[in-house]
Amino acid sequence: MSEASKASKASxxxxxxxxxxxxxxxxxxxxxxxxxxxxxxxRLADRGVPQTLVVRRPxxxxxxxxxxxxxxxxxDRAAVTEALAGIRTVxxxxxxxxxxxxxxxxxxxxxAAEAGVRHLVYVSFYGAAPDAAFTLxxxxxxxxxxxxxxxxxxxxxxxxxxxxxVPDLVGEDGVIRGPAGRGRAAFVGQDDIADAAAAVxxxxxxxxxVAYDLTGPESLTLDExxxxxxxxxxxxxxxxxxxxxxxxxxxxxxxAPPWQLDAWxxxxxxxxxxxxxxxxxxxxxxxxxxxxxxxxxxxxxxG
Numbered sequence: 001m002s003e004a005s006k007a008s009k010a011s012x013x014x015x016x017x018x019x020x021x022x023x024x025x026x027x028x029x030x031x032x033x034x035x036x037x038x039x040x041x042x043r044l045a046d047r048g049v050p051q052t053l054v055v056r057r058p059x060x061x062x063x064x065x066x067x068x069x070x071x072x073x074x075x076d077r078a079a080v081t082e083a084l085a086g087i088r089t090v091x092x093x094x095x096x097x098x099x100x101x102x103x104x105x106x107x108x109x110x111x112a113a114e115a116g117v118r119h120l121v122y123v124s125f126y127g128a129a130p131d132a133a134f135t136l137x138x139x140x141x142x143x144x145x146x147x148x149x150x151x152x153x154x155x156x157x158x159x160x161x162x163x164x165x166v167p168d169l170v171g172e173d174g175v176i177r178g179p180a181g182r183g184r185a186a187f188v189g190q191d192d193i194a195d196a197a198a199a200v201x202x203x204x205x206x207x208x209x210v211a212y213d214l215t216g217p218e219s220l221t222l223d224e225x226x227x228x229x230x231x232x233x234x235x236x237x238x239x240x241x242x243x244x245x246x247x248x249x250x251x252x253x254x255x256a257p258p259w260q261l262d263a264w265x266x267x268x269x270x271x272x273x274x275x276x277x278x279x280x281x282x283x284x285x286x287x288x289x290x291x292x293x294x295x296x297x298x299x300x301x302x303g
Contacts, residue, residue: 031093039194080111134270156211163187178268185276186215213280
């Protein structure tokens with residue numbers, strides 16, 4: 001090869017662009033195969049944020065740019081510790097409803113601390129308290145307490161009832177039945193929650209030690225929700241109050257264990273008690289857009 005050719009070849013080599021460096025993920029998202037976790041993961045991917053998706057079945061995880069799926073069951077402390085190695089911030093959705101959900105949460109938090117995670121963004125529940133009317137909100141309270149005791153930095157997203165859940169309350173006869181009385185709930189859309197979560201995860205240090213109540217733009221009785229559903233679904237929906245005894249009796253045929261029956265019925269008694277009433281400005285403050293009304297959430301779900 002001539003000296004000129006060598007010089008030309010060297011020039012071509014030096015001019016070749018270097019391969020872009022791919023940053024290792026410092027954010028992990030749990031529940032990415034579910035509705036809320038999947039929404040959050042997609043928003044982070046849209047922002048170009050590398051992330052680790054911690055899921056029980058990696059083959060079911062969404063395929064997203066910059067995302068790596070790893071196996072990690074909440075109750076499997078060793079697997080979670082390995083999955084979270086090198087992770088700074090974790091988005092932690094609550095585990096599936098079960099009699100041992102709180103134990104699973106505690107195991108996951110302990111594993112995160114052992115792995116060196118610095119910040120947990122936990123999806124809690126509106127009005128989480130040790131004596132909350134909604135029995136599952138008590139689990140959320142104790143999970144929050146365990147996170148605080150772990151020494152991890154934290155942010156709690158305390159969601160009201162999901163707006164997407166409201167149509168599921170309607171029976172085949174078009175009637176919502178339950179002991180909610182004239183109480184109100186500020187149903188919140190999962191897209192709004194995901195937008196808020198993505199905002200927090202993008203700048204977690206700005207939200208350390210904060211608990212955000214995430215609600216829709218209005219508190220509604222189930223009578224008012226039924227009117228909205230009637231308009232959006234194109235069929236008549238009505239609400240008929242039940243007594244506690246009627247509520248348990250009408251659900252007994254499902255064969256659910258006692259803890260689950262308590263959870264189902266207490267969804268309504270929490271509304272009746274006023275514990276789910278109240279509108280927060282957290283969604284617009286975090287996301288930069290208004291919270292989505294129930295009618296719009298239902299309309300979007302219908303396509």
